[in-house]
Amino acid sequence: MSKxxxxxxxxxxxxxxxxxxxxxxxxxxxxxIPTDNANxxxxxxxxxxxxxxxxxxxxxxxxxxxxxxGMGAPGPVNYEKGIVLNVVNLGWPNNYPLKDSLETATLLxxxxxxxxxxxALGEMWMxxxxxxxxxxxxxxxxxxxxxxIAGGKVVQGINGAAGEIGHITAIPFGxxxxxxxxxxxxxxxxxxxxxxxxxxMELAKxxxxxxxxxxxxxxxxxxxxxxxxxxxxxxxxxxxLNEVSFHLGFVLASIANTLNxxxxxxxxxxxKAGDILLNPVKSNFEQFAFSAVRDxxxxxxxxxxxxxxxxxxxxLIKNQLNx
Amino acid sequence: MSKxxxxxxxxxxxxxxxxxxxxxxxxxxxxxIPTDNANxxxxxxxxxxxxxxxxxxxxxxxxxxxxxxGMGAPGPVNYEKGIVLNVVNLGWPNNYPLKDSLETATLLxxxxxxxxxxxALGEMWMxxxxxxxxxxxxxxxxxxxxxxIAGGKVVQGINGAAGEIGHITAIPFGxxxxxxxxxxxxxxxxxxxxxxxxxxMELAKxxxxxxxxxxxxxxxxxxxxxxxxxxxxxxxxxxxLNEVSFHLGFVLASIANTLNxxxxxxxxxxxKAGDILLNPVKSNFEQFAFSAVRDxxxxxxxxxxxxxxxxxxxxLIKNQLNx
Numbered sequence: 001m002s003k004x005x006x007x008x009x010x011x012x013x014x015x016x017x018x019x020x021x022x023x024x025x026x027x028x029x030x031x032x033i034p035t036d037n038a039n040x041x042x043x044x045x046x047x048x049x050x051x052x053x054x055x056x057x058x059x060x061x062x063x064x065x066x067x068x069x070g071m072g073a074p075g076p077v078n079y080e081k082g083i084v085l086n087v088v089n090l091g092w093p094n095n096y097p098l099k100d101s102l103e104t105a106t107l108l109x110x111x112x113x114x115x116x117x118x119x120a121l122g123e124m125w126m127x128x129x130x131x132x133x134x135x136x137x138x139x140x141x142x143x144x145x146x147x148x149i150a151g152g153k154v155v156q157g158i159n160g161a162a163g164e165i166g167h168i169t170a171i172p173f174g175x176x177x178x179x180x181x182x183x184x185x186x187x188x189x190x191x192x193x194x195x196x197x198x199x200x201m202e203l204a205k206x207x208x209x210x211x212x213x214x215x216x217x218x219x220x221x222x223x224x225x226x227x228x229x230x231x232x233x234x235x236x237x238x239x240x241l242n243e244v245s246f247h248l249g250f251v252l253a254s255i256a257n258t259l260n261x262x263x264x265x266x267x268x269x270x271x272k273a274g275d276i277l278l279n280p281v282k283s284n285f286e287q288f289a290f291s292a293v294r295d296x297x298x299x300x301x302x303x304x305x306x307x308x309x310x311x312x313x314x315x316l317i318k319n320q321l322n323x
Numbered sequence: 324m325s326k327x328x329x330x331x332x333x334x335x336x337x338x339x340x341x342x343x344x345x346x347x348x349x350x351x352x353x354x355x356i357p358t359d360n361a362n363x364x365x366x367x368x369x370x371x372x373x374x375x376x377x378x379x380x381x382x383x384x385x386x387x388x389x390x391x392x393g394m395g396a397p398g399p400v401n402y403e404k405g406i407v408l409n410v411v412n413l414g415w416p417n418n419y420p421l422k423d424s425l426e427t428a429t430l431l432x433x434x435x436x437x438x439x440x441x442x443a444l445g446e447m448w449m450x451x452x453x454x455x456x457x458x459x460x461x462x463x464x465x466x467x468x469x470x471x472i473a474g475g476k477v478v479q480g481i482n483g484a485a486g487e488i489g490h491i492t493a494i495p496f497g498x499x500x501x502x503x504x505x506x507x508x509x510x511x512x513x514x515x516x517x518x519x520x521x522x523x524m525e526l527a528k529x530x531x532x533x534x535x536x537x538x539x540x541x542x543x544x545x546x547x548x549x550x551x552x553x554x555x556x557x558x559x560x561x562x563x564l565n566e567v568s569f570h571l572g573f574v575l576a577s578i579a580n581t582l583n584x585x586x587x588x589x590x591x592x593x594x595k596a597g598d599i600l601l602n603p604v605k606s607n608f609e610q611f612a613f614s615a616v617r618d619x620x621x622x623x624x625x626x627x628x629x630x631x632x633x634x635x636x637x638x639l640i641k642n643q644l645n646x
Contacts, residue, residue, distance in 0.1 A: 076615060132481075134478075134480065134481055136581075146581070148581060148582065150473045150474070150476075150478045151473070151474070151476060151478070153473075153474060155457075155473045155474070155582055155583075156583075157457065157582060157583020157584065157616070157619070157620075158455075158457055158583055158584065158585040158619045158620065159583055159615050159616065159618065159619030159620075160583070160615070161580075161583040161613060161615035161616045161619065162581065162582050162583040163581065163583075164580045164581070164583070164613045164615070164616065165580065165581060167580050167613035167616075168576075168577045168580045168581065169573065169576065169577065169611040172569075172573060172611065180613060180614060181614060182610075182611070182613070182614075246495075250492065250495060251577070253491075253492065254491045254492065254574070254577050254578075255577075255581050257484075257487045257488065257490050257491045258459075258469070258471060258485065258486065258487070258488060258491065258578050258581060258582070259471065259478055259480060259485050259581070260478075260479075260480020260481055260482055260483070260484040260485040260486075260487070261480065261481065262481040287505075288492040288495065288505070290484060290487045290490035290503060290505070291503060291504060291505075292399065292482050292483070292484035292487070293480070293482065293484045293487065293490075295482065296480070296481045296482030296484065297480075297481065297482075
């Protein structure tokens with residue numbers, strides 16, 4: 001049994017990540033295939049099944065070696081029913097029975113979950129969560145996503161919308177419009193896009209900054225450039241970083257006062273900034289956390305990077321088969 | 324079995340509520356005894372055991388009729404270990420083994436939990452939660468307490484501090500000092516004490532209000548007086564109500580964006596204000612909730628009043644014995 005593999009799949013709008021993973025969380029082999037959204041998304045699970053068969057052949061293995069497949073999908077998922085409620089960019093109709101479709105195509109027992117929740121499970125299992133059963137993961141990428149784990153289980157919410165941490169309001173009045181239709185969401189200030197927007201607002205005030213040189217060179221700049229400038233003691237970049245850290249620390253403290261998780265793990269591209277982000281977020285968090293929470297809930301950077309999704313997906317089916 | 328009773332106990336600093344409850348949640352008999360904090364709290368469980376024996380005799384029953392005892396205690400509790408971590412006003416030393424003490428005194432299987440969590444379980448079982456397995460309860464009393472239930476289980480937190488909703492920061496800068504040592508906690512604006520404080524601040528500005536008459540009559544006024552005045556279209560009271568509703572709606576939306584519970588139940592003395600509080604809280608909540616959360620998470624008033632605690636305590640041991 002322990003030598004058998006689990007298939008972990010992390011489905012994205014353009015690329016699908018796959019991996020063969022042992023029961024102990026070791027990634028044996030990982031690879032990517034393009035996601036084919038055509039034909040109402042009907043090719044997606046078929047392509048995954050084909051990719052698995054080809055890779056097994058390439059590695060000189062057979063399907064007997066696989067015990068199950070777990071998959072993370074973007075958008076709200078009903079885990080019990082195995083359906084994806086609605087996804088805009090994959091072609092699937094609403095309430096798409098992804099678990100059934102995956103089982104039919106691969107002939108393997110399958111489990112599905114929202115991708116941000118899979119990342120959280122991955123970090124719980126093999127990453128910064130380090131086995132913690134009460135964990136909140138926040139993914140700071142183009143947007144801001146989240147996953148909440150309580151007692152070792154993903155909190156789904158009645159409508160699959162638990163963990164929508166990016167859409168907690170950070171700025172109640174006069175905040176920037178968010179893609180979700182509200183204004184002032186955490187995503188508008190703490191995502192890569194939000195950080196660049198804040199810096200542009202500061203630049204528009206005419207304040208000097210090395211980011212002006214970046215624009216002169218490349219016509220634009222990234223969130224990473226803002227962090228790099230802050231490291232160089234660029235005042236404008238530090239102002240932006242202070243604002244981002246305040247909002248993140250404040251929102252994470254509210255979450256921690258509600259759940260008192262063992263860890264809050266920050267992942268996604270923005271979190272690669274490392275301590276220059278983590279330290280001021282921590283100090284804001286400590287200011288707004290209830291004493292018993294401040295003393296016990298730890299903030300940490302994610303450690304798995306892009307592998308969190310496939311690992312969490314694999315954990316999902318492993319856990320289900322063990323029950 | 325179904326005719327046997329469970330003992331539910333709700334321990335308070337001055338009064339202990341007890342009830343005999345059926346497996347179906349029917350309260351057969353309820354009564355109160357004073358809480359005796361003397362002798363390092365050693366009398367508390369002994370007095371409970373005596374009170375149960377006396378009441379059984381009074382009702383012509385024997386102990387064979389009881390299947391177990393559940394108890395809610397003020398302060399953080401480690402449910403697994405059955406210990407109360409620290410309580411200031413009951414005389415117990417830190418890490419007091421309340422479950423063992425209760426079992427020794429009553430010779431019944433016991434389970435203990437934080438009192439706010441018990442109230443949440445009570446509302447889940449027999450009250451406004453109506454069986455919902457994902458539920459957040461907020462108690463608006465002298466302070467603001469909370470209980471979070473996910474998947475039918477209380478979320479404890481790593482340090483027993485989950486559900487500290489009253490200490491989520493509502494006003495990040497310049498808020499009033501809170502008993503917890505922070506400033507601007509939800510409790511400073513949404514508790515009975517907080518509401519009176521806000522009204523006093525408005526009165527200090529010299530604005531006219533019928534609350535001035537209350538002060539002339541009684542030397543003081545209550546949160547209920549503020550709601551009554553708001554019902555009479557007293558402008559100052561309505562200003563206070565708007566502020567309270569904004570902060571409550573905002574914080575509850577943040578919680579709902581994190582957990583997407585089926586229901587958020589408002590209990591405690593302040594919640595008796597009813598729709599004049601619930602309606603503006605709802606409209607603020609809807610403004611700050613993510614669309615999929617707004618469409619699914621419902622706000623409701625608690626229905627069990629003071630019985631929530633004993634019912635939740637009874638559910639606790641019933642649930643444990645059934646497992």
